[in-house]
Amino acid sequence: MSETYDFAIAGGGIAGLATGVALAARFPDASILLLEKEAAWARHQTGHNSGVIHSGIYYRPGSLKARFVHEGRRALIDYCERRGIAHELCGKVIVATQPEEVPLMEALVARGRENGLDVEAIGPQALRKIEPHVRGLGALRVPDAGIVDYASVCESFAEQLAAHGAALRLETPVTGIRSERDGVVVKTPCDTYFARYLVNCAGLHSDRVARLAGVDPEVRIVPFRGEYYVLKPERQHLVRHLVYPVPNPAFPFLGVHYTRMLGGGVEAGPNAVLAFAREGYTKRDVNVRDLSEVIAFPGFWRLCTKHWREGAREMYRSFSKRAFVRSLQRLIPEIGGR
Known part of the structure; x- marks a missing residue:
């Protein structure tokens, strides 16, 4: 030793x-x-990951997640300022594009304020002033979100x-x-x-x-891969903030969205698809051991039973650029697939 x-x-x-x-x-x-x-x-x-400094708006007030995101965001920003690490508090808009999403958006306002965030609900006209190319019935403006290179x-x-x-x-x-x-x-x-x-x-x-170490955590890593497209330079002006849809609380995903990058670029995505390797960053990456452990884990099948429809849609978007673009056009109709 x-x-x-x-x-x-x-x-x-x-x-x-x-x-x-x-x-x-x-x-x-x-x-x-x-x-x-x-x-x-x-x-x-x-x-x-997408390099987002999260605000914590989605988390139940009083939960450890809400507390840690709130404290961690402030600590991260302070650290970046002290150490001269590039970051930007560009803010986030969470957009309701369907009538049934409006009550969910309003619930997020209350949740965000309980979590100590400066959250503002805005209508379609106010949304167009800050995001001229985004279309929605309303949105939440969350100034406390940002981006950093982790x-x-x-x-x-x-x-x-x-x-x-x-x-x-x-x-x-x-x-x-x-x-x-x-x-x-x-x-x-x-x-x-x-x-x-x-x-x-x-x-x-x-x-x-x-x-x-001889400890059975009674959980297993089930790897999911997020896939992104990058907007062409001439289309980057379409996005000024982080732009998210109102999430469906029935699913464990936030939906495809737009993420500003520090260098000026914009990522569009991600979907969330089952990866066939723990370090499977492309569709071609397959690890037999990793995949067999996932298949043998009962928790994976419980997840599939609960979310198989959404999982199938995510997988379809992975193989269909047209379907992926349609999801993005819900927020910004001018987005194209070329």
Whole structure:
């Protein structure tokens, strides 16, 4: 056993790196080891999301999600300002395009205000003033939402940890875990480490890391892939804010929407389709082990039973650009598929 640490962290996405920064701040004399299986930070979920700084408007007031999004948004913005990380509070509009969505939109107003947000309900004319190309019966204006490059945040976290003296190990997957009376033995292909505490931040593989430690979390990762289109430069002027539809509370997805990017681009999407690999970022990515675990998991079939119609629509949109564009045209009719 080569090295001993107070804390070992499995996973170098934003959860693992932020955990390291928090531990270093709370326990300044502690030794910290961070293990990441890839050759760089933020290679998976952190580096593949849409970069939105969420407001928390959708979450039940008083819930942990509502609390953590509210506190986390402020902490993230403060951190970006201190560290000079590019970000923008461009705001969000949540648009009702059908009469049945108006009551849902009005319910979100109350929920947002209970969560401490500056939420404003606006009519069609006011919507056209701030988003001239968006069509709807009304909308919510949420100034507290924004955009950031989370990979840049992770790089900054890594720099902080290195300055603290943490041991940062890239290309070092966790292959074994053994609990002992006074800590945990962590095995990797290159070395074996001992830590008083191990924090599992392994993202897409967090359930497997838990099982390596002899813990059955009773849940499994069921991977879904979000697919986006990018608006051509000459069409980027069509979007000024983050533009979302009113979500259907019966489904676990927010619907296809428009996301401003820091470089001036605009992404349109995502759908949400079952991925055939935990790291399946294209339709061609298939991992037999990952797929067989999903098929064998009863929770996957319960999910399918509950949401099979919406799942089928999402899959259809994945293979039909025309269907995808039709979904986008609900919000901005001028969008085309060429």
